[in-house]
Amino acid sequence: MxxxxxxxxxxxxxxxxxxxxxxxxxxxxxxxxxxxxxxxxxxxxxxxxxxxxxxxxxxxxxxxxxxxxxxxxxxxxxxxxxxxxxxxxxxxxxxxxxxxxxxxxxxxxxxxxxxxxxxxxxxxxxxxxxxxxxxxxxxxxxxxxxxxxxxxxxxxxxxxxxxxxxxxxxxxxxxxxxxxxxxxxxxxxxxxxxxxxxxxxxxxxxxxxxxxxxxxxxxxxxxxxxxxxxxxxxxxxxxxxxxxxxxxxxxxxxxxxxxRFLLVDGRKMSKSEGNFYTLRDLLLKGYKASAIRLALISVPYGRQLNFTFDGLTEATNGIERLRTFRARLTEGAFAAGENPQLREMAQTAQQNFRAALADDLNTAGARAPVFDLVRSANTAIDQGQFLAGDRDAILAVLKDFDSVFDVIEDHDAEPTRLALEWAEQTGRMANVAPELLARQSITDEQVEALVAERAQAKKQRNFARADAIRNELTQKGILIEDSKDGVRWKRK
RNA sequence: GCACCGGUGGCGAAGUGGCUAACGCGCGGGUCUGCAAAACCUGUAUUCGCGGGUUCAAUUCCCGCCCGGUGCUCCA
CATH class of the missing domain: 3.40.50.620 (HUPs)
Structure with missing residues (x-):
């Protein structure tokens, strides 16, 4: 192509x-x-x-x-x-x-x-x-x-x-x-x-x-x-x-x-205008590197892009959807067999994804078939029609997508950590968003311990305690998902 | 002033001379759940800036206008 x-x-x-x-x-x-x-x-x-x-x-x-x-x-x-x-x-x-x-x-x-x-x-x-x-x-x-x-x-x-x-x-x-x-x-x-x-x-x-x-x-x-x-x-x-x-x-x-240029709130951004954000500024505000990446590439290069914080939030949520989906695929247990319909959908998605990019790097158009496929596959999973043999075909599409977009694979912790380090070294801690600090205040091990305690409380039908733990975690930007395959948590 | 680009649902955005105008985010309703979350279903533009023209048919082509942006100078 x-x-x-x-x-x-x-x-x-x-x-x-x-x-x-x-x-x-x-x-x-x-x-x-x-x-x-x-x-x-x-x-x-x-x-x-x-x-x-x-x-x-x-x-x-x-x-x-x-x-x-x-x-x-x-x-x-x-x-x-x-x-x-x-x-x-x-x-x-x-x-x-x-x-x-x-x-x-x-x-x-x-x-x-x-x-x-x-x-x-x-x-x-x-x-x-x-x-x-x-x-x-x-x-x-x-x-x-x-x-x-x-x-x-x-x-x-x-x-x-x-x-x-x-x-x-x-x-x-x-x-x-x-x-x-x-x-x-x-x-x-x-x-x-x-x-x-x-x-x-x-x-x-x-x-x-x-x-x-x-x-x-x-x-x-x-x-x-x-x-x-x-x-x-x-x-x-x-x-x-x-x-x-x-x-x-x-x-x-x-x-x-x-x-083409990026605008900020409808205005041209440039160093001489002084209305610019650096990557570090955004990381310290708590946005993830992947969200910034996706927001900046989702509008095709040949069009002006109006940068907004709403756009970053949108990108963040879109990435979450993709990551959650992939986790569902890789962690879920599916019955043996293969669903020819899904295989065909995966092929179509892959073709359309590549065709959109081949057409003057239409990144906005290229996202659509991938999200289409995500919905179809999720539906199939919900209806029990997703079989173990379908997994690879779908994952291959996500891999294609990520070979260009590179946002599903989660590399976000490192840039945020390094940006915070940099802020500390250069006296910029005042610029760090409080929510980001709250998120950094709890380690993975601490989260795991609380998640385990909550599971125990749930088992004993002590929902008050379980919910209290969940609230505590939520305040630190930890989101909990109970599913058939176990409890999943992630950082906001 | 001259040149170029754009104006599509609440927001971002794809797209096409004629099938139900993608996709994402958001929002409303529902399913599931102890409650959530996630996921799914469903509703969210009788319509694509405005006016005219071409055409059997235009959001899509042409003309004019309005609005936004960029370039003409260092700048990604």
Missing amino acids: TLRLFNTLSGQLDPLAPSDGNVLRMYACGPTVYDYAHIGNFRTFLQIDVLRRFLRLTGIEVKHVMNVTDVDDRIIRNAAEAGVPIGAYTAEYERAFFEDLDWLHVERPEQVARATENIPRMVELIQKLEEKGAAYRTEDGSWYFRLAAFPAYGKLSKKDLSGMEDGARVDVDEYEKDSARDFALWKAAKPGETSWETLIGRGRPGWHIECSAMAMTYLGESFDLHAGGEDLMFPHHENEIAQSETATGKQFARHWMHV
Whole structure:
């Protein structure tokens, strides 16, 4: 089943497959590590994770390169304010970034490329551009890309810049550029700033050249897919195309995927607006990593997602339904035999699940057949028509689902625990929700003991005592379920 | 201003030129239960922003309008 993915460049759904028939080579713009990433950032990384996982589900191997921008104006400024070298400053946020990805179960890229470790590649690329007459040096030692050297500029974002006259609304004199729209490739060193001594002078790379150089270094001059947030389409990705294609004369990325923005309560969220939540903020409010993951991927990548706390609660409850169902399947005792109807339903669900994802990663559509199957199977169980031989077919569908969504398998305790640890270390305990602390205040062993005591009380028909224990547990976020197969408990 | 995207039940959201408009969450009723929980059954949009057009037939195509969002500048 070939994935058809919207291609910003062609403006249509294009099949996505490895051009070498072997490994799909993709580049995705990663973080600038100058602060904790916010959930808007993670929406993008999560959707790219969905892409990766679906490709692998369909048998396609992926080589995914992600850059880490560890030098730029904000980093230099913040590090200077903190009075530390930029390397020390960025290390903390890079570590936190990958920790966050782990908590969200975002798969690591095959290759992480740091800007500061690839300076020579960038310098080479700028030299190549100079040879082609597409790069020039200004008096202060900075280098710029000559936009006039790339007539196709604007083909990605569908902008026609030909009608824009220099000097009309833009100050041409600034930075001594030939044209106001020429963009920086290399920024000359300023006193006291981090810089590199290179063949093109002392300075540091511009943002756009980083991605071009690193993408081509690790993936070759032409590769299959380039992904990123919608805001990067212009100018960042447009500039990458201009630089790369001018240098090589070849098509840069064949396919471009842009993840639409996340809004918070209907408003755009960004660091500059200051209205953002980090993953850690949400964990300390008591939301589970899985719920955050599901909430951020359930709306397909091509649509804006309006983030709300109600949405997180909804995701939490949906996940509970799936987990409860799977526990019912794995723990329940069923009569021997097989129910052909269920087998067929499982097959249909699996097909529809994959078909929805193959259709431009329609995650919302992909959930439906799985939930349909859950209801059908639950009904069968209630009616005693579910047989032992049906279990594997149904579990296989859940496995498929989780190979992409990855929320049924419960990994939630660890991120919450680590976030609390982090809060303690960094003096953020005031941000922790009281309910979360209440939940953390009881150990599994203590719960087990109370559950056993309650069972005993029930046996003696001492319902008052049993209910008192249940209330006590409920207050600590422990939910009790009595079933034929025994007592089950879980943390809210 | 220009460009792009969206407006589907209480909320989120899928989808289609014509069968009963998915799915999830929530809410009401019921079954089960000592009571709950879970699960199931059932009810929750005579209707898909508004107006017009095309068509035998439009939520789905076209035009206009209104509303929301985003991009055009650093930003996932």
